[in-house]
Amino acid sequence: xxxxxxxxxxxxxxxxxxxxxxxxxxxxxxxxxxxxxxxxxxxxxxxxxxxxxxxxxxxxxxxxxxxxxxxxxxxxxxxxxxxxxxxxxxxxxxxxxxxxxxxxxxxxxxxxxxxxxxxxxxxxxxxxxxxxxxxxxxxxxxxxxxxxxxxxxxxxxxxxxxxxxxxxxxxxxxxxxxxxxxxxxxxxxxxxxxxxxxxxxxxxxxxxxxxxxxxxxxxxxxxxxxxxxxxxxxxxxxxxxxxxxxxxxxxxxxxxxxxxxxxxxxxxxxxxxxxxxxxxxxxxxxxxxxxxxxxxxxxxxxxxxxxxxxxxxxxxxxxxxxxxxxxxxxxxxxxxxxxxxxxxxxxxxxxxxxxxxxxxxxxxxxxxxxxxxxxxxxxxxxxxxxxxxxxxxxxxxxxxxxxxxxxxxxxxxxxxxxxxxxxxxxxxxxxxxxxxxxxxxxxxxxxxxxxxxxxxxx
Numbered sequence: 481x482x483x484x485x486x487x488x489x490x491x492x493x494x495x496x497x498x499x500x501x502x503x504x505x506x507x508x509x510x511x512x513x514x515x516x517x518x519x520x521x522x523x524x525x526x527x528x529x530x531x532x533x534x535x536x537x538x539x540x541x542x543x544x545x546x547x548x549x550x551x552x553x554x555x556x557x558x559x560x561x562x563x564x565x566x567x568x569x570x571x572x573x574x575x576x577x578x579x580x581x582x583x584x585x586x587x588x589x590x591x592x593x594x595x596x597x598x599x600x601x602x603x604x605x606x607x608x609x610x611x612x613x614x615x616x617x618x619x620x621x622x623x624x625x626x627x628x629x630x631x632x633x634x635x636x637x638x639x640x641x642x643x644x645x646x647x648x649x650x651x652x653x654x655x656x657x658x659x660x661x662x663x664x665x666x667x668x669x670x671x672x673x674x675x676x677x678x679x680x681x682x683x684x685x686x687x688x689x690x691x692x693x694x695x696x697x698x699x700x701x702x703x704x705x706x707x708x709x710x711x712x713x714x715x716x717x718x719x720x721x722x723x724x725x726x727x728x729x730x731x732x733x734x735x736x737x738x739x740x741x742x743x744x745x746x747x748x749x750x751x752x753x754x755x756x757x758x759x760x761x762x763x764x765x766x767x768x769x770x771x772x773x774x775x776x777x778x779x780x781x782x783x784x785x786x787x788x789x790x791x792x793x794x795x796x797x798x799x800x801x802x803x804x805x806x807x808x809x810x811x812x813x814x815x816x817x818x819x820x821x822x823x824x825x826x827x828x829x830x831x832x833x834x835x836x837x838x839x840x841x842x843x844x845x846x847x848x849x850x851x852x853x854x855x856x857x858x859x860x861x862x863x864x865x866x867x868x869x870x871x872x873x874x875x876x877x878x879x880x881x882x883x884x885x886x887x888x889x890x891x892x893x894x895x896x897x898x899x900x901x902x903x904x905x906x907x908x909x910x911x912x913x914x915x916x917x918x919x920x921x922x923x924x925x926x927x928x929x930x931x932x933x934x935x936x937x938x
Contacts, residue, residue: 481638481652483556487631488512494520494627496620498824500606502592505542508603512633514549518588519633520626521607522557524619528585529558534578534608536570536661537590538695538758540597541722544568544643546590546605551641555654556634562654565661568643569720571695571759573848573856574665576612580852581664585610591758594730598723613829613853661695662702669703669859672789672851673866679708681869686714689861690739690754690763693717693725699759699858708865729756731763731845731857733770744768751864751875755857761845762860766875772891774804776860777841779882781810783867784839790849793838798831800824800842801934804891807841813886822936829853830938843893 491510494501494517501517508514522528535550537543547568554562563582564570570578572589579587592604607615607623615623636652648657687710691697697718704710716738717725728735731754743752743765752765764771771779781797784790796817797807811818817836821827825848828840832850841847846855849863864875871878896904918931 481636483634483652484637485632485634486512486515488516488633490628490630491516492628495624496607496615498826499593499614500589500591500604502595502602502604505597505599505601505603508542508546514546514605515553515633515635516627516630517605517623518550518553519557520623520630522553522634523626523630524622525586527610528554530560531585532561532563532582533559534563534570534575534582534584534587535590536565536575536578536587537568538571538593539567539569539720539722540590540592540603540724540757541599541601542603543590543722546603547643548639548641549635550588550590551651551654551656552636552639553634555636555639555652559654562651562656564643564656564658566644566646566658567661569695569698570661571665571699571858572606573760573852573854573859574661574699575608576852576854577665577668578659579608579610579612587612589758593758594728594756594761596724596728597757598726601723608853611829611833611853613833614824614826616826662698665699666702666707668851669862670707672787672859673862674787674869675707677869678862678865681865681872682708682710685750685868687865688739688742688749688752689715690731690736690752691715691718691720692727692729692731692736692754692756693719693721694729694755694757694759695720696755696759696858700755703858703862724757731756731761736763739763740765740770743770751861751868753861753864755861756845759857760848760855762847762857763845764860764864766879769876769879771875771879772804773841773843773845773847774799774806774889774891775879775882776864777803777839777847778806778810778886778889779879780847780860780863780867781807781814781816781839782882782886783871783878784849784863785814786870787863787866790838795835796831796837798828798837798840800827801936802843802893803841804889806886806889806891809886809889820936822934825853825855827936827938843891
């Protein structure tokens with residue numbers, strides 16, 4: 481095996497968004513496209529040399545090829561050790577946990593989150609920092625600037641690695657450790673939740689979890705079926721597929737239609753839930769009830785102190801600006817700090833690292849706590865199972881009692897997919913022009929109480 485420097489030319493579309501670089505799969509398959517972006521990361525992050533990095537992905541099409549490329553480039557750029565999920569599978573929250581657990585200097589997650597997969601679908605990469613959080617804006621800007629000037633990348637030629645077999649091997653001077661993508665994460669969940677109590681509750685109650693043919697299938701089977709004793713039928717669409725079964729792995733009322741119909745049926749499970757492509761989002765449903773992301777965050781904040789692992793250590797809560805203010809009322813009642821941030825989990829990470837918050841959530845079906853530095857879909861499902869097992873009342877009753885005590889905040893999210901950028905810009909610009917005059921105006925019997933152009937100071 482030999483390290484080779486490959487001449488290349490810049491691509492000009494490698495500006496990462498709020499959660500990494502996402503493009504059509506065909507774009508990532510262009511010659512040198514992925515290599516350019518990875519080399520830009522290695523160039524601006526010299527601390528990765530002689531260090532450990534973690535690599536995983538959500539199992540979508542092109543995942544294995546991208547991971548092999550990343551390992552070959554890590555070896556060529558002096559990374560001492562690569563930890564990679566078996567079969568290239570490692571959920572986003574599990575990657576964050578492994579980075580923290582193994583003291584890694586950072587990691588790559590190959591995912592386009594909730595976007596469709598396959599040859600005609602999307603692909604992406606997220607770069608995680610030491611500590612397991614997403615790269616901040618300053619770093620992603622530096623990576624982008626480097627990508628505009630890149631003229632070569634380093635790669636180890638002739639590399640062979642079996643991603644399906646666990647164990648340690650060497651690629652050049654780099655140690656490659658293929659690990660279970662599930663074991664470390666499952667062990668963490670056992671530390672956080674009372675599995676025995678949930679197991680007893682499940683003997684008399686039914687659940688349904690939709691893995692959407694994405695990365696959380698094996699995690700859900702281990703935790704819900706093997707560890708908690710739920711029947712195999714409790715986890716649907718559990719086998720990860722490269723195209724997510726042709727579906728859209730976004731856990732919402734549109735794309736989790738099968739799950740929603742079951743939750744609204746006369747014989748609905750006591751808890752229905754789903755997660756997304758890379759395992760960081762969640763959908764929570766009770767019999768005849770959909771919990772909005774804001775309500776779920778608020779109700780977990782009000783009830784998690786009943787669990788031993790969270791009792792006495794609730795420091796504060798945070799929500800993204802578009803998320804409903806339901807959690808604000810709970811925080812006020814519990815005398816907890818409450819923060820409003822821009823959309824993007826990286827903004828929560830600063831608060832988590834500073835020890836200012838324990839729980840956080842955003843409008844795009846993301847909820848999490850300080851156990852990792854990412855939102856965590858299965859964590860939210862287990863948290864709800866544990867709360868229901870402790871409260872021992874149906875989820876609709878718990879919700880009604882919560883709304884009676886704290887008031888109800890209605891929330892709706894409208895997604896406009898494949899909207900031309902120019903049309904989107906006109907909408908935002910038009911709203912911006914009207915912001916100052918909206919307060920106090922009435923629309924269909926409702927009065928606008930607040931309207932502002934959001935600013936955030938870290």
